[in-house]
Amino acid sequence: MSEEDDIILSELDDEELVQQMFDDLYDGLKEEIEEGVNILLERGWAPYDILTKALVGGMTIVGADFRDGILFVPEVLLAANAMKGGMFILKPLLAETGAPRVGKMVIGTVKGDIHDIGKNLVAMMMEGAGFEVVDLGINNPVENYLEAMEAEGPDIVGMSALLTTTMPYMKVVIDTMVEKGIRDDYIVLVGGAPLNEEFGKAIGADAYCRDAAVAVETAKEFVARKHNQMSA
């Protein structure tokens, strides 16, 4: 039996437990994360604190190590899956306890593209950061985005693409927004492996986000700016 197998989560104090949850998240241990979340809930932690301090805190380390080339996609997916397990427990409780809402985002992979790993990571990290996320899924024509903007009234519209052949479709969506005179009503963020900052600018997006952590930071910054403008 390894040393790690001997750790009894419920015997750790809060600080040690959160630290252990960082490690478990890093190692993609879903059951351990679920157990950790339940222990903290039993100890009276607010769901929002568990989310931000234990789960998002842990995923931030995963994100940084991915960016630095220490972790690779499979490990990030395992960590995301573990976080998802924790989020599944916390989500209904967050709604009940009136956790702060930073803003609302509609997100989807564009028409012709079925790749959703990056989009799902962004959606999860945005939720973790206090955004309400409406996930449109994959292969979205411009109509889907327009309907969601109308129905959901988001602050942010997020578009994702993995293929060189599908990324130009983002411009179709933005151009349609311009035509309809609604472009400036929303913050438009784009992302995906073949994209870059230059492309984001060229198609008229507000920003290109190279990974989920950057997406969260960029979204927060733009939403704060938008709120400041509105209150000015």
Place this chain on the structure above:
Amino acid sequence: MSIPDDHTLTETGVTASGRGRILLIACGALAREILDLKAANGWQHMDLTCLPAQLHLYPDKITQAVRNSVAKHRTAYESIFVVYADCGTGGHLQAACKDMGVEMVSGPHCYSFFEGNEKFAKQSESEITTFYLTDFLVRQFDAFIVKPMGLDRHPELRDMYFGNYEKLVYQAQTEDPSLTKKAQAAAQRLGLKFERRFTGYGDLQTALDTL
């Protein structure tokens, strides 16, 4: 020039022989196909160097690697032709080739030019849930798909990667029953339906034929 083994093509690529007036700078995944075409057509005027095929795992490194190779060989040949498609570089490779004054194969990726860019573009809308493998990728399925995606260590990740796919199309460049069998096994492993489609060398042949 003899055909290097797949491991060499993946890890290190192919060194130019120094013979010929046109240098092809190609992806290691295309070496066999190019050498086959060269032999079949007697294209003695072409020399070949290949960058490691594994660059495909990091598409953002392809453009700089091609730039370096062009700079290294420029003075030794009359002209250089880049045998890469866009390959996930988001237009950067094309811009770099234009900047360096060298031509390249057109198309988004090898699946497209093997099938024929025009045909591939036409059918792409009805095939968005299709995952493609070429001869090289069938032979190197473990090195390019299974290991980098961690499916050997974590088979439970399969549906996170391939859950939205429905079918695996094996684009066969050659008639080789053993590759078809491997491709079928790959489809089964990924939980996808299987189709074999003989493409031959498609637009790769057409492009090289004009040089």
